[in-house]
Amino acid sequence: MTDADIYxxxxxxxxxxxVDAETYAQMYGRSLAxxxxxxxxxxxxxxxxxxxxxxxxxxxDEQDFxxxxxxxxxxNVAANCLDRHLEKNADTVALIWEPDDPAAEPRRxxxxxxxxxxxxxxxxxxxxxxxxxxxxxxxxxxxPEATFALLACARIGAIHSVVxxxxxxxxxxxxxxxxxxxxxxxxxxxxxxxxxxxxKANADAAADHAPALQKMIVVKAxxxxxxxxxxxxxxxxxxxxxxxADCPPEPMxxxxxxxxxxxxxxxxxxxxxxxxxGGYLLWCALTHEVAFDYRPGQVYWCAADIGWVxxxxxxxxxxxxNGGTTLMYEGLPNWxxxxxxxxxxxxxxxxxxxxxxxxxxxxxxxxxxxxQKTSRKSLKLLGSVGEPINPEAWRWYHDVVGEGRCPIVxxxxxxxxxxxxxxxLPGAHALKxxxxxxxFFGIDPQIVDADGIVQTGNPAEGNLCIAKSWPGxxxxxxxxxxxxxxxxxxxxxxxxxxxDGCRRDTDGDYWITGRVDDVINVSGHRMGTAEVESALVLHxxxxxxAVVGFPHDIKGQGIYAYVTLNVGVTADDDLRRTLAQxxxxxxxxxxxxxxxQFAPGxxxxxxxxxxxxxxxxxxxxxxTNLGDISTLADPGVxxxxxxxxxx
Ligand code: WTA
Numbered sequence: 118m119t120d121a122d123i124y125x126x127x128x129x130x131x132x133x134x135x136v137d138a139e140t141y142a143q144m145y146g147r148s149l150a151x152x153x154x155x156x157x158x159x160x161x162x163x164x165x166x167x168x169x170x171x172x173x174x175x176x177x178d179e180q181d182f183x184x185x186x187x188x189x190x191x192x193n194v195a196a197n198c199l200d201r202h203l204e205k206n207a208d209t210v211a212l213i214w215e216p217d218d219p220a221a222e223p224r225r226x227x228x229x230x231x232x233x234x235x236x237x238x239x240x241x242x243x244x245x246x247x248x249x250x251x252x253x254x255x256x257x258x259x260x261p262e263a264t265f266a267l268l269a270c271a272r273i274g275a276i277h278s279v280v281x282x283x284x285x286x287x288x289x290x291x292x293x294x295x296x297x298x299x300x301x302x303x304x305x306x307x308x309x310x311x312x313x314x315x316x317k318a319n320a321d322a323a324a325d326h327a328p329a330l331q332k333m334i335v336v337k338a339x340x341x342x343x344x345x346x347x348x349x350x351x352x353x354x355x356x357x358x359x360x361x362a363d364c365p366p367e368p369m370x371x372x373x374x375x376x377x378x379x380x381x382x383x384x385x386x387x388x389x390x391x392x393x394x395g396g397y398l399l400w401c402a403l404t405h406e407v408a409f410d411y412r413p414g415q416v417y418w419c420a421a422d423i424g425w426v427x428x429x430x431x432x433x434x435x436x437x438x439n440g441g442t443t444l445m446y447e448g449l450p451n452w453x454x455x456x457x458x459x460x461x462x463x464x465x466x467x468x469x470x471x472x473x474x475x476x477x478x479x480x481x482x483x484x485x486x487x488x489q490k491t492s493r494k495s496l497k498l499l500g501s502v503g504e505p506i507n508p509e510a511w512r513w514y515h516d517v518v519g520e521g522r523c524p525i526v527x528x529x530x531x532x533x534x535x536x537x538x539x540x541x542l543p544g545a546h547a548l549k550x551x552x553x554x555x556x557f558f559g560i561d562p563q564i565v566d567a568d569g570i571v572q573t574g575n576p577a578e579g580n581l582c583i584a585k586s587w588p589g590x591x592x593x594x595x596x597x598x599x600x601x602x603x604x605x606x607x608x609x610x611x612x613x614x615x616x617d618g619c620r621r622d623t624d625g626d627y628w629i630t631g632r633v634d635d636v637i638n639v640s641g642h643r644m645g646t647a648e649v650e651s652a653l654v655l656h657x658x659x660x661x662x663a664v665v666g667f668p669h670d671i672k673g674q675g676i677y678a679y680v681t682l683n684v685g686v687t688a689d690d691d692l693r694r695t696l697a698q699x700x701x702x703x704x705x706x707x708x709x710x711x712x713x714q715f716a717p718g719x720x721x722x723x724x725x726x727x728x729x730x731x732x733x734x735x736x737x738x739x740x741t742n743l744g745d746i747s748t749l750a751d752p753g754v755x756x757x758x759x760x761x762x763x764x
Contacts, residue, residue, distance in 0.1 A: 134544020258307025400589025
């Protein structure tokens with residue numbers, strides 16, 4: 118690496134940012150040396166009904182495995198995100214909503230208005246029988262009511278489980294059933310890129326396979342024609358008209374569950390990541406303030422979907438806990454054209470933008486004119502999340518979008534971690550395109566080799582583990598605590614294993630290299646290869662399937678499926694299209710395979726294990742370097758796979 122690849126902290130940031138290099142060193146050091154007092158002090162940024170006296174109480178050891186933070190504290194998340202701002206900031210705009218259609222009017226909600234909306238929503242839930250601890254599934258488009266719904270659950274102590282609006286009825290039904298949720302909040306339809314998304318129709322189809330479901334609360338978003346089932350379905354606007362806007366927040370223990378969010382793992386069905394109340398909220402609030410150097414009054418836009426953890430932590434909980442102004446956008450970054458994202462920045466004078474590399478790569482391809490015809494003068498800081506950002510996209514973000522004046526904050530974290538884990542702080546760290554730079558307060562990253570040996574010294578490369586608990590850590594997998602332990606703590610005893618590969622350079626800066634397990638990161642969305650495989654083998658003509666990731670220019674990784682058909686079935690392009698559609702219908706559009714190769718046989722060891730290493734190489738087009746194939750039951754299949762590669 119040359120010096121030209123290092124971007125020093127700009128002088129004004131070093132001078133004015135909340136955390137400069139010295140403060141970072143001092144705070145980071147204290148957070149590891151004396152976590153108890155460090156975190157009890159940080160906890161003061163929240164409004165507690167009963168202030169905690171215990172910080173972290175945890176052990177990653179199998180014998181004594183437990184994780185808790187602030188377990189003697191009592192608070193309410195919605196009260197922290199709303200009520201406590203009312204005294205001074207009732208008229209501050211909390212939420213700006215930018216509609217899909219650029220000609221439609223944005224909506225704005227002050228803290229006072231948002232508070233009233235959330236209380237009303239909470240009373241509707243109560244009227245439908247929802248109580249503390251009940252699970253409520255949320256299947257919503259990107260409309261303000263989605264935010265109301267989350268905070269309404271938090272207000273009454275119900276556990277929300279948001280299912281991304283792009284998931285299929287089957288995927289939705291599976292998630293409703295897994296957490297035994299009797300209430301679903303949805304909308305008639307969503308809008309995205311000028312098209313309508315049939316959410317209510319999908320929810321109806323899901324309900325047929327989700328016996329636990331008893332009530333559906335339907336928000337009228339587009340006014341589209343939908344069927345309402347009497348006794349089960351309720352229009353939100355009708356129910357809301359019948360309740361008051363006064364709803365006291367439920368006192369919650371810091372360790373009471375706040376939400377479940379399903380995410381893909383390397384094996385089996387999606388797992389319900391569970392986050393709790395106190396530690397999670399503190400983590401969101403602190404990271405949002407420090408990593409983005411957020412100041413109340415600034416318009417902040419996280420362009421994620423509320424269906425992913427980024428939407429939870431950084432559209433809703435972090436910014437609102439900080440009394441900020443959060444922008445929520447209904448549509449797509451490149452619709453009606455590739456200027457839209459920058460036009461939204463201009464329209465609302467966005468100062469901080471947080472988006473994903475996949476969006477940047479897609480926009481970059483359209484050419485700089487789409488950016489340059491907008492002003493973007495309001496932008497001060499640019500964030501990135503979801504996948505490794507390639508240096509080319511990083512430089513484009515920095516030079517073209519930010520005109521060289523905005524630090525790029527590349528935040529590495531996961532659904533499981535609740536919020537940022539490794540990220541530069543804009544006033545403290547010199548930047549390097551593609552590096553997530555340094556651990557956040559309290560985070561003790563360790564790079565471990567395949568044998569579990571911790572790599573001390575720099576440079577180092579291996580698997581990324583975290584040696585100590587942090588407040589935002591997930592607490593369990595819904596309904597399967599044993600799987601929680603096995604998935605994250607069994608591989609390297611005493612450590613949380615992230616599933617990511619990582620390099621630490623000679624300066625001590627961290628570079629995330631991508632997943633080392635069977636999870637593919639498609640456009641910043643996690644997809645388990647096992648999920649796509651099970652969808653494929655459900656098709657009556659398919660005998661067997663193996664799925665791997667391969668490098669994709671825009672998506673980061675694409676989905677490559679090897680499919681063995683039943684004997685006598687003709688393999689042709691029609692069937693290829695049919696199977697791609699099939700997966701789309703089974704899981705959702707994000708799971709659609711980019712390439713399907715028909716394979717008479719898959720490379721298996723004598724014990725029947727598919728050797729994915731070989732399949733990955735072939736999908737990548739790296740067929741000259743397949744390594745040792747002598748352990749295969751039938752090395753002959755490899756030749757056919759190489760010859761019929763799709764690319
Ligand atoms: C990847 C999204 C490199 C990583 C917040 C992780 C990243 C997975 C970055 C989690 C980044 C996320 N640099 N890789 N800045 N951010 N990842 O659960 O592989 O949807 O394990 O959480 O995304 O995805 P998840």
